[in-house]
Structures are given as structure tokens and as C-alpha cells.
Amino acid sequence: MICMTFFCSCNDKRDHGEREAADLLAQARSMIDSENFVVARQLIDSIRSAYPRAFDVRKEAIEVLDILEMKEAMKDMAVNDSASIALSLKLDEMKKGFLLEKDPRYQTVGFYKDKQQPASALHRTCLYAEVDETGQMFLISVITGKKIKHDRISVETSSGESMESPLCFSFVTDNSAGYEEQATFKRSTDNDIAAFIENNADKAIFIQCRGSEGNHRYQLSKADIQSIARCCQLERTIQEAELLKRSSDSLKIKAKFFTKKRDKDRQEVKPAVEKTLPQERP
Numbered sequence: 001m002i003c004m005t006f007f008c009s010c011n012d013k014r015d016h017g018e019r020e021a022a023d024l025l026a027q028a029r030s031m032i033d034s035e036n037f038v039v040a041r042q043l044i045d046s047i048r049s050a051y052p053r054a055f056d057v058r059k060e061a062i063e064v065l066d067i068l069e070m071k072e073a074m075k076d077m078a079v080n081d082s083a084s085i086a087l088s089l090k091l092d093e094m095k096k097g098f099l100l101e102k103d104p105r106y107q108t109v110g111f112y113k114d115k116q117q118p119a120s121a122l123h124r125t126c127l128y129a130e131v132d133e134t135g136q137m138f139l140i141s142v143i144t145g146k147k148i149k150h151d152r153i154s155v156e157t158s159s160g161e162s163m164e165s166p167l168c169f170s171f172v173t174d175n176s177a178g179y180e181e182q183a184t185f186k187r188s189t190d191n192d193i194a195a196f197i198e199n200n201a202d203k204a205i206f207i208q209c210r211g212s213e214g215n216h217r218y219q220l221s222k223a224d225i226q227s228i229a230r231c232c233q234l235e236r237t238i239q240e241a242e243l244l245k246r247s248s249d250s251l252k253i254k255a256k257f258f259t260k261k262r263d264k265d266r267q268e269v270k271p272a273v274e275k276t277l278p279q280e281r282p
Contacts, residue, residue, distance in 0.1 A: 021047050021057035028064055037072045044068070063262075070258035073251045080248045087244060091237050097230065100133075109133050112234060114227045123180065125216070126224055127153070127207055129194065129231035135238035137187035137231055139194055143209055143216055144180045147172070150211030151183055155193055155220075158204040163196040183209075187235060198229040 024043050031040035044061050051057065095112065102110025112131045125144050131137045141153050149172065154164035168190075170183035187194055197205060197220070205220045 017051035018054045018057055021051040021054035021061075024050075025057055025061055025064060028061070028068075032064070032068050032071060035071070035075060037068055037075075040068055041065075066258050066261055070255055070262065073255040073258065077248060077251045077255060080244055080251065084241070084244045084248065087237065087241050091241055094234055094237055098131075098234065102133075112231075114230055116223065116230075117227045125218055127220055127228070128224060129228045131231050131235045131238065133238075135235050135242055137194060137235040139185040139187070139190055139228070141183040141185070141207070141209060142180065143182075145178060146214075146216055147179055147181070148209060148211035148214040148216055150181065150209040150216070152210050153183065153185075153193070154208045154210065155196055156206045156208065157200050158206075161196075161200065163191060163193050165191050165193050194228060194232055197225060198232045201225050201229045 024047050028040045028043040028047075031037070031043065044065050047054065047058060047061050097115055098112040099115055100110045100112055109132050112133070114129075117128055123142070123144065125142060125146075127139060127141050129137055129139050141150065143150060149170070151167050151170045152165045154162055156162040165185055166189060168183050168185045170181060172179070172181040174180075185193065205225055207218055207220050209216045
């Protein structure tokens with residue numbers, strides 16, 4: 001009796017929590033089958049922390065984690081694909097309100113310009129926007145008939161809120177059509193002026209052009225305000241579509257990696273060799 005008790009005690013010490021760890025791993029497998037990947041990952045992590053010496057179960061847990069990663073990536077791909085289809089339809093509908101200007105001879109990226117902002121109307125003092133095919137938006141400040149060499153602008157609402165741009169690239173033209181100068185701001189470096197205009201589209205907005213040879217102030221037309229707001233919406237939608245595409249590409253690579261890893265692991269598993277025991281002589 002004493003020997004048997006001692007033997008069982010030694011076995012329990014050598015177990016290192018293998019049975020408990022195996023139970024947790026079985027639960028993790030069940031969670032993966034029901035696509036509850038968060039709980040499954042937590043269970044696998046708990047095996048590592050609670051039973052660090054349960055080496056056999058931990059080794060098996062690594063393979064189970066690979067299965068989790070593969071199935072999670074495939075589920076996320078399905079969600080992304082569904083969202084991409086819906087977003088693509090929305091983007092196609094939005095693009096109907098824009099013209100794509102692109103000359104393949106020297107342009108690799110074209111620009112979407114609001115149909116309600118015809119090119120002939122841009123040769124006037126105004127602020128307008130355009131969005132390139134990658135989702136980068138630009139604000140263009142135009143002054144005609146005045147020479148102030150402006151390289152920044154500030155916007156102000158009728159209720160007193162204001163925002164000023166940083167210095168930007170500007171150039172002037174002086175031809176038969178008259179004197180005209182332009183200052184161009186990238187959306188990412190415009191100090192959120194475009195967002196300010198969009199968020200205050202229901203108010204009167206005034207533009208102050210500031211240059212080395214003077215200032216010029218005017219009220220932005222309602223049509224220009226609405227056009228800038230539409231360009232902001234197009235920019236966000238294109239960027240969202242690009243983000244979904246990059247996410248889908250990343251998930252495809254991830255799923256492919258873990259699928260190949262699983263198939264390789266299966267091929268490397270060698271079948272057990274059947275051993276023939278020697279027969280006893282009569």
C-alpha cells in the first residue's frame with residue numbers, strides 16, 4: 001500500500017499538469033470550430049503560462065494555433081470581400097459625379113474633378129478641390145487680377161471660427177487671359193482646412209489669401225463649399241477602399257502561409273513502423 005501511494009505520487013509530480021493542459025487545448029479546439037477565435041487564443045495562451053512544463057501539450061498547442069491563424073484569416077477575408085463589394089458599389093456611384101482627367105502619355109495617376117465645378121469656372125478667384133486616383137486630395141487657391149504672391153490662406157466662418165494653412169507651393173501666370181496666381185495644398189498638409197470647410201458647410205465661409213505683397217479676402221460661394229465637401233467624401237471612400245484592398249492582400253498572404261505550413265507538417269509526419277516481436281521458442 002505504501003509503495004503504491006509513493007508510485008502514484010511520483011506520477012503526479014512527473015505529470016506537470018499534462019491532463020489539465022490537454023483539457024484546455026480541447027476547449028480551444030472547440031472554440032476554433034465555433035469560430036470563437038478570441039477565446040481560443042486566450043485558452044492557448046493560458047496553457048503556456050499555467051503549465052510551462054507540459055511540453056507535449058504545448059507542442060501540440062503550436063499546431064492548433066497555426067490552425068487558428070489560418071481559419072481566422074480566412075474568416076476575415078470573407079468579411080473584407082463582402083465589405084469591398086459594398087464599398088466598390090458606393091464608390092462607383094460617387095464617381096458618377098466626377099470627371100477623371102488623365103493623359104496616359106505623361107500621367108500615371110489621374111485626377112477626379114467635380115462635374116459641378118466646370119474647368120471654365122476655375123479661372124476666377126476661388127478655392128476648389130480635386131482628388132487623385134490614390135485618394136490624395138488637393139486644395140487649389142486661385143486669385144485672378146491681383147498680384148499678392150499668396151502662399152497661404154485662412155478660412156473663417158460667419159460665427160468666428162477660423163483655421164490657417166501652413167506655407168504652400170504657389171506659382172503665377174501672366175498671359176493674354178490676364179494675371180492669375182495659384183497656391184496648392186495637399187490634404188495631408190493643409191492643417192485640416194478642407195475638413196474645417198466640410199464641417200461648416202452650412203455656414204458662410206470667408207477666405208483670406210495672404211501673400212508677400214498683400215492680402216485678399218472674399219466669401220467662398222456655396223457651390224464651392226459643397227464641391228469641396230464632395231471631394232472630401234470621395235477622398236475618404238477611395239482611401240477606405242485602398243485600405244480594405246491592402247488588408248485583403250495581407251490576409252491572403254497570411255492564410256496561404258499557414259495553409260502551406262499545415263500541409264508541410266502533415267507530410268513530415270511519418271507513419272508508425274510496426275514492430276514484430278520475436279516469437280518464443282517452444
